[in-house]
Amino acid sequence: MLEIKNLHVKLADEDRVILNGLTLSVKAGEVHAIMGPNGSGKSTLSYVLSGREGYEVTEGSVTYKGEDLLAMTPSDRAARGVFLAFQYPIEIPGVATMQFLKVALNSQRKARGEKEMTTPDFMRLVKERAAKLNIGPEMLKRPVNVGFSGGEKKRAEILQMAVLEPALCVLDETDSGLDIDAMRVVADGVNSLRSPDRAMIVITHYQRLLDYIVPDHVHVLSRGRIVKSGGKSLALELEAKGYAEFESEAA
Amino acid sequence: MVVQKTVAELNYGLSLPHRKMEDWRWTDLRQLVDKPYPPRQTVVAAPKDVERLLKSSPFAKVAGSRLVFVNGHLSLENSETGLVQQSKGKILGVATQISTDEPVITMNAAFATDGARLKISGTTDTPIELLFLATNADARTIATRNVIEIEKGAAATLIETHLGEGTYLSNSVTEIRVGEGARLDRIKVELEAADAIHLAHTHTTLGKNTVFNDFTLTSGAKTNRQNGTVEFKGQGTEARVSGAYMLGGKQHADTRLLIDHQVPHCTSREIFKCVMDDNARGIFQGKVIVQRDAQKTDGKQSSHALLLSETAEFDAKPELEIFADDVVCGHGATSGDLNHDHLFYLMSRGIPPAEAKSLLIATFVGEAFDLIAHEGIKEALVKFSNKWLSQHRRAS
Ligand SMILES: Nc1ncnc2c1ncn2[C@@H]1O[C@H](COP(=O)(O)OP(=O)(O)OP(=O)(O)O)[C@@H](O)[C@H]1O
Numbered sequence: 001m002l003e004i005k006n007l008h009v010k011l012a013d014e015d016r017v018i019l020n021g022l023t024l025s026v027k028a029g030e031v032h033a034i035m036g037p038n039g040s041g042k043s044t045l046s047y048v049l050s051g052r053e054g055y056e057v058t059e060g061s062v063t064y065k066g067e068d069l070l071a072m073t074p075s076d077r078a079a080r081g082v083f084l085a086f087q088y089p090i091e092i093p094g095v096a097t098m099q100f101l102k103v104a105l106n107s108q109r110k111a112r113g114e115k116e117m118t119t120p121d122f123m124r125l126v127k128e129r130a131a132k133l134n135i136g137p138e139m140l141k142r143p144v145n146v147g148f149s150g151g152e153k154k155r156a157e158i159l160q161m162a163v164l165e166p167a168l169c170v171l172d173e174t175d176s177g178l179d180i181d182a183m184r185v186v187a188d189g190v191n192s193l194r195s196p197d198r199a200m201i202v203i204t205h206y207q208r209l210l211d212y213i214v215p216d217h218v219h220v221l222s223r224g225r226i227v228k229s230g231g232k233s234l235a236l237e238l239e240a241k242g243y244a245e246f247e248s249e250a251a
Numbered sequence: 252m253v254v255q256k257t258v259a260e261l262n263y264g265l266s267l268p269h270r271k272m273e274d275w276r277w278t279d280l281r282q283l284v285d286k287p288y289p290p291r292q293t294v295v296a297a298p299k300d301v302e303r304l305l306k307s308s309p310f311a312k313v314a315g316s317r318l319v320f321v322n323g324h325l326s327l328e329n330s331e332t333g334l335v336q337q338s339k340g341k342i343l344g345v346a347t348q349i350s351t352d353e354p355v356i357t358m359n360a361a362f363a364t365d366g367a368r369l370k371i372s373g374t375t376d377t378p379i380e381l382l383f384l385a386t387n388a389d390a391r392t393i394a395t396r397n398v399i400e401i402e403k404g405a406a407a408t409l410i411e412t413h414l415g416e417g418t419y420l421s422n423s424v425t426e427i428r429v430g431e432g433a434r435l436d437r438i439k440v441e442l443e444a445a446d447a448i449h450l451a452h453t454h455t456t457l458g459k460n461t462v463f464n465d466f467t468l469t470s471g472a473k474t475n476r477q478n479g480t481v482e483f484k485g486q487g488t489e490a491r492v493s494g495a496y497m498l499g500g501k502q503h504a505d506t507r508l509l510i511d512h513q514v515p516h517c518t519s520r521e522i523f524k525c526v527m528d529d530n531a532r533g534i535f536q537g538k539v540i541v542q543r544d545a546q547k548t549d550g551k552q553s554s555h556a557l558l559l560s561e562t563a564e565f566d567a568k569p570e571l572e573i574f575a576d577d578v579v580c581g582h583g584a585t586s587g588d589l590n591h592d593h594l595f596y597l598m599s600r601g602i603p604p605a606e607a608k609s610l611l612i613a614t615f616v617g618e619a620f621d622l623i624a625h626e627g628i629k630e631a632l633v634k635f636s637n638k639w640l641s642q643h644r645r646a647s
């Protein structure tokens with residue numbers, strides 16, 4: 001589903017290289033966990049996949065469902081099923097959450113040549129998905145992410161994901177800021193989206209999340225490239241030993 | 252200094268303001284009134300032209316009563332006077348409260364042909380519209396003068412709409428008196444023809460315990476200058492003067508507000524949200540005066556501009572003149588383009604760039620519409636703004 005080959009990325013207005021030959025292959029149905037020290041480039045990877053401005057790809061390629069992902073606009077990527085749950089979800093004052101979600105869903109459907117969803121159907125869908133994530137109607141009445149607590153923002157991201165039903169889900173530290181119960185609720189939400197034609201990249205610092213969302217592969221990202229890959233046990237190993245080994249290796 | 256009179260000045264027999272005058276720094280009428288606009292020319296309007304303009308009012312379905320002025324004269328056959336006690340004919344000379352060295356008023360006093368004189372005594376939820384239409388004809392000045400009196404304890408919603416076609420200069424002066432315990436919601440919408448000049452002056456005096464909500468949408472005319480003066484004459488009064496600009500092309504709009512707190516315990520708020528596209532030029536000059544006796548005044552003003560192109564321009568000149576010592580006053584002005592993080596977030600959810608921008612712009616001006624209490628009027632403005640946005644939509 002996703003082929004990242006030898007990806008080199010620098011900041012657009014600075015001579016600073018962030019991703020430095022990153023290669024990663026994700027097949028439909030798989031869950032990949034990416035772990036790595038602060039500042040190693042995990043969020044940068046998620047932004048490059050979703051098309052945020054400010055980054056320049058200097059080398060390498062990203063192919064998504066056989067097409068050049070990097071050539072697409074952010075909204076086209078979303079319409080084709082790429083979704084990023086932000087590490088720091090953005091507050092948009094004045095834009096109502098429900099209106100935003102409805103415009104987003106129907107823009108995607110329109111771009112895919114599907115019929116737009118009617119308001120009653122949409123309301124039903126959101127209510128059902130929100131209930132599963134313990135998101136009450138009062139949160140949905142507020143502007144996008146405005147006044148949400150850290151944990152509420154993360155749950156709201158997963159709600160958007162559950163409503164938009166993307167094919168490639170990139171979760172950037174969705175677990176940070178969540179209390180233990182919320183983590184379970186969010187993990188259940190994520191797991192219920194697992195399916196043979198959907199893939200997930202889960203960025204996290206804590207192996208605990210991976211007890212709930214069990215990955216097929218675990219990768220260590222250090223200094224802009226994947227330096228080690230393994231199975232679920234790699235996460236446990238990292239938890240015990242830290243990243244010292246990789247930092248020196250990559251240096 | 253001897254300056255040579257412009258063609259328009261010779262024609263008017265009046266002097267026009269120039270940019271050496273403090274208030275007129277950004278709007279040089281000697282230059283902008285670029286040709287003679289002979290006043291008081293009687294222009295007969297074809298019924299189908301009037302019909303078309305009537306239909307183009309955003310409030311065609313909202314207003315309960317309307318007084319329609321065509322080319323500067325009340326047109327009874329197009330009006331619905333139901334709620335309104337109106338008096339036709341030549342309206343007063345220059346009212347004494349209004350300072351006459353104001354060029355817009357001087358011009359109006361010389362050329363006004365008609366206007367509405369309303370005295371509102373009951374309370375009504377149904378908006379009353381004053382609709383000023385200009386039909387396409389030779390370039391000319393159309394001047395009207397209105398006097399609105401909201402009597403003690405009364406409450407009303409008043410819409411003032413300016414629409415037109417062709418080349419003309421419209422000069423509109425309105426005097427408003429809000430009596431004790433009364434409330435006035437006033438919504439002015441300036442949608443003059445693309446080739447028109449709109450000059451306006453509104454002078455409002457507020458009595459004790461009154462509520463005055465004033466909103467102006469400025470989106471028409473090539474050149475626009477609107478003055479507003481609000482005098483607080485009685486304690487316990489609240490005034491909110493707000494507005495929105497939606498400007499593109501080479502449009503020029505200049506608003507000059509003077510909020511004059513003369514008595515204690517009053518509140519004033521000015522909030523302007525200005526969307527500027529292409530080469531449009533917007534100016535907001537807001538001055539709050541707190542006189543020596545006006546203790547416990549709470550006065551704040553802000554202007555926010557959203558610049559959609561690199562060539563759009565916005566200038567804000569906020570001023571506070573405070574002579575009392577126990578007051579809370581402040582002002583703020585911001586100007587910038589759309590927030591890129593907001594845009595990216597919307598696009599990352601599948602909303603195409605042009606729609607994402609429109610959504611954010613609509614939200615930006617919508618904050619000004621939200622200050623309007625009447626739902627039907629608010630809806631009409633949202634509809635207008637969406638139409639404007641669809642005409643100014645682009646992806647990059
Ligand atoms: N727009 C930017 N401007 C300046 N520096 C940036 C920018 N984006 C990323 N960086 C830098 O690139 C490096 C990688 O950042 P990134 O956010 O991808 O790290 P991360 O692996 O997600 O870290 P964390 O675990 O702390 O979230 C950091 O040193 C960061 O400061």
Ligand SMILES: [Mg+2]
Pocket residue numbers: 042043044087172
């Ligand atoms: Mg990060």
